[in-house]
Amino acid sequence: DVKVTQSSRYLVKRTGEKVFLECVQDMDHENMFWYRQDPGLGLRLIYFSYDVKMKEKGDIPEGYSVSREKKERFSLILESASTNQTSMYLCASITGVSQPQHFGDGTRLSIL
Amino acid sequence: GENVEQHPSTLSVQEGDSAVIKCTYSDSASNYFPWYKQELGKRPQLIIDIRSNVGEKKDQRIAVTLNKTAKHFSLHITETQPEDSAVYFCAAGGYNFNKFYFGSGTKLNVKP
Numbered sequence: 001d002v003k004v005t006q007s008s009r010y011l012v013k014r015t016g017e018k019v020f021l022e023c024v025q026d027m028d029h030e031n032m033f034w035y036r037q038d039p040g041l042g043l044r045l046i047y048f049s050y051d052v053k054m055k056e057k058g059d060i061p062e063g064y065s066v067s068r069e070k071k072e073r074f075s076l077i078l079e080s081a082s083t084n085q086t087s088m089y090l091c092a093s094i095t096g097v098s099q100p101q102h103f104g105d106g107t108r109l110s111i112l
Numbered sequence: 113g114e115n116v117e118q119h120p121s122t123l124s125v126q127e128g129d130s131a132v133i134k135c136t137y138s139d140s141a142s143n144y145f146p147w148y149k150q151e152l153g154k155r156p157q158l159i160i161d162i163r164s165n166v167g168e169k170k171d172q173r174i175a176v177t178l179n180k181t182a183k184h185f186s187l188h189i190t191e192t193q194p195e196d197s198a199v200y201f202c203a204a205g206g207y208n209f210n211k212f213y214f215g216s217g218t219k220l221n222v223k224p
Contacts, residue, residue: 031210040121042201042216043156050210058211059113090155098144098163098206103155 002027006091006104014112019078021107023091032074033101034058034066037088046089049074081111114139116204118215125192126223133187133218135202144206145178145185150199150217159200160187192222 007022025032031050035043045058047066055066063085067075074093078085088108092101115138125131137145143164148156162169162176162185169176173192178185185204189196199219205212 033211035214040216042116042118043214045211045213048211094210097210099210100146100158100161101210101212103157105155 002029002093002095002102004091004093004102004104006089006107008107009105010108010110012110012112013078013081015080015082017078017081019081019109019111021076021078021089021091021109023074023076023104024072025074025093025102026072027093027095027102028071029093029095030071031094032068033092033094034064034074034076035090035092036060037090037106043090046076083111085109086111114142114204114213116202116213116215118202118218120218121216122219122221124221124223127192127194129192131189131192131196131220131222133200133202133220135185135187135204135215137183137185137204137213139204140180140183141207142204144204144212145176146203146212147176147187148201148203150201152198156201189220192220194222194224196220197222 003026033048034046049055049068065077091104118135146161149159150156175188199217202215203212
């Protein structure tokens with residue numbers, strides 16, 4: 001069974017801090033994704049990666065960056081956290097073309 | 113890019129009744145349409161999916177229909193039970209780096 005693990009379930013940070021959210025998958029998937037989930041807005045794609053060191057912007061990349069140095073790990077970085085980045089963040093990886101995404105448990109991030 | 117609209121945003125049914133959630137999409141290139149169920153505090157989990165070469169798919173009490181001409185797909189849950197209460201998300205995509213676009217979600221409440 002696919003396992004996608006996010007490093008933290010809950011995280012509280014202060015405005016201006018640099019924040020790292022980590023995601024690890026154990027199935028050698030090439031494609032990984034970071035979403036942000038807000039009530040009434042569904043899941044919005046921040047960034048995705050289709051290979052090591054390869055990344056593409058999603059629909060809401062502003063204020064975020066990503067890193068994929070190893071195939072199994074995809075990191076989301078908030079360069080200078082702001083209160084409007086308080087949200088639930090979900091990581092996902094995919095098994096192949098026209099296959100479902102598998103999600104991690106999510107990180108609920110609060111920026112004070 | 114793709115645009116997915118989902119209705120209704122909330123749905124309340126009596127136990128044993130049927131529930132229908134509808135989604136429309138804009139990009140005719142989308143070829144894969146998964147449905148996810150997200151219980152409170154948990155990760156989204158795939159419950160059923162359909163590919164563009166199929167019009168209908170059923171799995172016990174859950175069914176999905178797809179009308180490619182109208183760019184419309186629906187989730188049908190029959191004989192609803194209290195444990196069906198959750199937020200349901202539709203998604204469309206699969207053709208471009210396996211990216212998906214999600215609907216805004218439907219909160220289903222099944223009253224005992």
